[in-house]
Structure formats: C-alpha cells, structure tokens
Amino acid sequence: MNEEDIPIIEMEDILKTKEIADMTGLAQSTVRKYAQELEKAGYTFKKDETGRYYTKEDLVIFTQLKEVRDKAGIKVEHAADVVVTQYKRTTQSMSPAETTTEMESQAIQLQHTMQYIQKLEEALQQQQDMISKLEGRLERQEKRQDLRDESLTQVLREVAETKKMLAASKEKKWYEFWK
Template sequence: MKEEDFTIIEMEDILKTKEIADMTGLAQSTVRKYAQELEKAGYTFKKDETGRYYTKEDVIIFTQLKDIRDKAGIKVEHAADVVVTQYKRTTQNMSPSKVPTEMENQAIQIQQTKQYIQKLEEALQQQQEMISKLEERLERQEKHQDLRDESLTQVLREVAETKKMLAASKERKWYEFWK
C-alpha cells in the first residue's frame, strides 16, 4: 500500500462538526458543546491546526451521550462522565481483535445509567431524610417559642397588674392629703 493510499483512507475517516451533527441529529453548536464536556471528562479528540476533527468512533460516543441525556434526563457534564468512564472501561478490557458491538455498547451504557440513577435515588433519599429531620427540629423550635411567648405574655400581665396595684396603693385621695 502506498503512502498516498493511506492518506486517502485517513481523509475518508475524518468527519467535520456538520457531519457529526447530521449523523447524530444534534445541532452543530450542541456537538461543539458536547465535545468540550467530553474533553473535560477526559476524552481526547484528534486535532490539527484548524481545530478538532472527528472519527467514526466519535460518532458512537456522541450518540451514546445524546441517548443518556435523553433517557436519563441528566446534565451534560454527568452524561459525559458516564460515557467517558464507559469508553475507558471498554477500551481497557478490550483486546485489539474484539471490537464491542452496538448491542454491547448499549448494554454497558444501560448498566452504567442504572448505576448512576441508583446513586441519584440514594442521594435523593438522604436529602429527604435530612429534610424530615430539619422539619422535626423546626417543629420543636416553634413549640419552644410558643411556650416562651406564653410565659412572656403571662409575665407582662402580672407586671401590669402589679403596676396597677402599686399605683392604686400610692394614689391618695385628695381629702387624705390634708391629714
């Protein structure tokens, strides 16, 4: 095989943002945003002096990211983490001769999505428990404040009564003044 033939094959595998967008059904701006999030999560794209370019493998990554976002309804950052983690696991466990099929990729993706959803549910349960504890504490504080308010009101009434009694005892009748 000549070097020219190798270059032609490589050029055919290079995809632009618009092509990725067309293949995945995403907007071009969304493809760029997803690419940035995937890079933050540790995925590397091929780059040249003009910027990123994509391969057919990247199409699968974008499709998985889109599917996770659609099915699980999670943020792009979290979905990118799931996809990159899944990608790293499959590439580490994969022998060069065994390329995962789409079904295997989807099964792995579903499993990881289930694990992520389970973690979210656990976090939600912990938050609900914390909320109920805080509600109980707030209730106790409100009862304490009500008792304090009642005590204060009672003391104020007693003080007012005492003042009246003092005023009444000190008050002299005008005719007693001359005595």
C-alpha cells in the same frame, strides 16, 4: 499510505454532526464542543479532508457524555475524562466487534447508575422537606414555651405582690384594719 491501510467504513455507518445532534438531542454546536472535549481527553475520531465524521460507536460515546453531564451535573471537561477513561478501559482488552456491544452494555449500566443517583437525590429531597417541617414545629414549640414562660413569670409576680399585700395588712393593728 496504501489502500489496504485505509479502514473500510460503509456509508451507512458514517454519521454527520447533524445526525449525532438529532439522535442525542444536542445542538450541533454542542456536538462539536463535546467532540473537542473528548479529543482533549484522549478520544480519537475518524477524520478526512473535510473534518471529523462519526460512527455508531461515537454516538454511544456522545450519549454517555450527555448522560454523565446531565445526571452528575459536572463540567463537560470532567465528564469527557470520565467517559474516555471508561472507554479506554473497556477497549484495551476487547476486539473491535466486542467494543460496540460492551459500550452499549456500559451505557445501560451507566443509565442504571444514573437512575440510582436520581432516586438518592429524591430521597435526599424528602429528607430535606422533613427537616424543614421539623424545624417549623420546633419554632412553634419554642414560641409556645416562651409564651408559657411569660405567663408563669407574670403569675409569679402577682403571687409575690399578693404576699407583699398580705404582709403589709398583717402589720396594721387590728383596729386600723377598717381604715
């Protein structure tokens, strides 16, 4: 391998696991786990003899992975597949300089999508609350109907009993009426 084959990366462009963790709000162990899942999904990190090192582009990938994971509530493996697939689609037709800008715009687009999902979840929660209220009203109405039915049944029994008493009194002779 010639020196010409080695990509030139400025020291300020190299990020360590701790820096990625601080910038994304993840634990260092989570950054390592996410890196492993991203590699399984087909994403490649730059490496040297000490291990992985990260670039600003990798920071965008980690941020997207975290957002997808948090907002969609899916497993890390699935979120990594989604992010890597999206990354591969955008980088196939772009130059390296365009990649970072496109990734940033995709991150913004993803953020808007996540906000939309959050609004949908809020609307769903409101609908569920309304359904709960309506179920409560329905239960109260059914109880009132049951009480009304019981009262009506009792009144009908009393009317039937009164009719029986009237019929029995009519059967008595007129002279037995006072007895």
